[in-house]
Amino acid sequence: MTLPPTPMVLETLRETVGPPFAVGVVVLFASRLLFGKTSIPFAALVGFVAAFAVGNLTSQFNSDWWPSTARASWLPWLAIAGAVAGLVARRWVLAGAALWAAAAAMAVVRILAKEYHTAPTWAVPAFVLLPAAVGFGLMKLDAKRPGFAVPFLMGCALMSAGTVAIHAHSKSLLDAATLGGMCLFGFAVVAAFGGLETGSVLPGTAILLTGTAFASFHETFAEIPTAAFVLPAAAPLFALIGHVPAVDRLCPKRRLAIVLLPALVAMAVGVALAMQAAPLTFDDPI
Amino acid sequence: MNRFLSAVAAALLAMSPAVAADKYKLDGENTTIEFTGTKKDGKHTGGFKKLEGTVTNDGGWKIDVTIDTTSLHSDNAMLTNHLKNGDFFGVKDHPTAKFVTTKIDKGDKGFTVTGKFTLLGKEKEISFPAEIKTGETFELKAEFKIDRTDYGMTYGQGKVDNEVAIKVEVKAKK
Numbered sequence: 001m002t003l004p005p006t007p008m009v010l011e012t013l014r015e016t017v018g019p020p021f022a023v024g025v026v027v028l029f030a031s032r033l034l035f036g037k038t039s040i041p042f043a044a045l046v047g048f049v050a051a052f053a054v055g056n057l058t059s060q061f062n063s064d065w066w067p068s069t070a071r072a073s074w075l076p077w078l079a080i081a082g083a084v085a086g087l088v089a090r091r092w093v094l095a096g097a098a099l100w101a102a103a104a105a106m107a108v109v110r111i112l113a114k115e116y117h118t119a120p121t122w123a124v125p126a127f128v129l130l131p132a133a134v135g136f137g138l139m140k141l142d143a144k145r146p147g148f149a150v151p152f153l154m155g156c157a158l159m160s161a162g163t164v165a166i167h168a169h170s171k172s173l174l175d176a177a178t179l180g181g182m183c184l185f186g187f188a189v190v191a192a193f194g195g196l197e198t199g200s201v202l203p204g205t206a207i208l209l210t211g212t213a214f215a216s217f218h219e220t221f222a223e224i225p226t227a228a229f230v231l232p233a234a235a236p237l238f239a240l241i242g243h244v245p246a247v248d249r250l251c252p253k254r255r256l257a258i259v260l261l262p263a264l265v266a267m268a269v270g271v272a273l274a275m276q277a278a279p280l281t282f283d284d285p286i
Numbered sequence: 287m288n289r290f291l292s293a294v295a296a297a298l299l300a301m302s303p304a305v306a307a308d309k310y311k312l313d314g315e316n317t318t319i320e321f322t323g324t325k326k327d328g329k330h331t332g333g334f335k336k337l338e339g340t341v342t343n344d345g346g347w348k349i350d351v352t353i354d355t356t357s358l359h360s361d362n363a364m365l366t367n368h369l370k371n372g373d374f375f376g377v378k379d380h381p382t383a384k385f386v387t388t389k390i391d392k393g394d395k396g397f398t399v400t401g402k403f404t405l406l407g408k409e410k411e412i413s414f415p416a417e418i419k420t421g422e423t424f425e426l427k428a429e430f431k432i433d434r435t436d437y438g439m440t441y442g443q444g445k446v447d448n449e450v451a452i453k454v455e456v457k458a459k460k
Binding site: 063070168170220 | 364366367368370371372373376379406407408438440441443444445
């Protein structure tokens with residue numbers, strides 16, 4: 001495995017990793033300090049949008065801002081739409097679900113390649129139901145046990161999908177996943193100290209996760225096994241075991257281990273498969 | 287009557303080679319399309335191995351070429367894969383690029399070729415100077431630049447230059 005050169009690491013930290021993380025921390029912390037705990041779900045949405053906006057400015061991820069024909073340019077917008085739906089669903093379930101369905105339908109049109117719209121017949125349902133289960137399932141889990149675990153897990157899933165994407169030679173998809181993932185890591189840091197509920201954005205991040213995984217799978221010419229793309233996107237489903245009452249009643253350390261470890265292992269396997277199949281070199285990157 | 291029909295048939299036969307003489311078939315063997323992308327600390331070259339098209343003269347010259355973007359190659363294998371995916375050419379969604387001339391003007395210093403170039407599903411009119419020779423072979427040499435962002439290829443703006451140099455060489459026999 002070749003490590004990236006130091007200037008590239010510093011540039012990535014400065015442009016893509018640091019800003020969304022800092023925005024996530026600052027917005028959540030400021031909201032907790034100024035408006036109290038009840039403001040956190042709304043603050044999470046504000047922080048999520050701001051993280052993409054600031055990250056886009058610093059990384060020039062999409063200098064046109066508006067989406068183009070490129071799949072990656074649609075992902076932040078679809079993620080934000082899904083996050084708005086998540087916030088609405090906290091109070092008005094049907095309205096939130098309808099909004100999310102609209103965002104997911106747009107994702108089918110803009111992210112899922114046309115040939116998958118008809119065959120295999122399970123492609124469209126899977127592309128919609130997976131993020132629905134991950135997003136709303138984790139949102140409910142976070143509402144039950146607010147804190148760092150769920151945003152941390154989703155941050156790891158996004159970073160894993162982004163790592164697989166760069167091994168599939170898509171820098172834009174890595175950037176899209178990183179902007180969302182680092183914002184969630186920022187949320188996780190602040191939420192760890194106050195048991196804050198940031199899960200309202202998760203239905204949006206789930207669209208980002210599935211979209212990143214599918215787009216990198218579809219567009220790549222690297223010979224990476226399909227499992228490498230599927231595992232990071234599906235791994236958060238393991239965490240839904242936290243809804244089982246017997247698991248929920250366990251002591252915090254055991255509960256966290258059961259909820260987090262299987263999912264993290266699945267993500268690690270996905271990343272390892274991609275790294276082994278298509279190792280990166282950094283001699284003359286663009 | 288028979289004499290008349292024979293005369294018409296003979297005239298048609300005499301004309302047919304003249305019509306065929308004005309059509310040249312383009313492919314990846316007789317036509318090279320290369321591009322050079324630049325950035326502040328270097329450059330990369332690439333091109334397309336497969337294409338098909340025709341050069342015809344039905345009173346005016348017309349070039350019609352379709353490039354198979356999946357045949358993209360470059361000076362670096364990893365870069366080739368990166369260029370093929372959605373950051374650049376998105377060849378799975380846009381497997382072809384197309385150029386059709388709308389006019390070819392002769393000037394003092396050579397020809398100016400104008401036509402519609404379609405890349406990433408976006409069509410834009412481009413115009414470039416070219417050296418053209420016709421006869422037994424159709425020869426064309428042209429070097430010009432296009433702005434990749436005109437076609438929605440916006441990845442890496444500020445790091446990778448927007449202008450991409452294109453070099454075209456055609457040497458097609460009748």
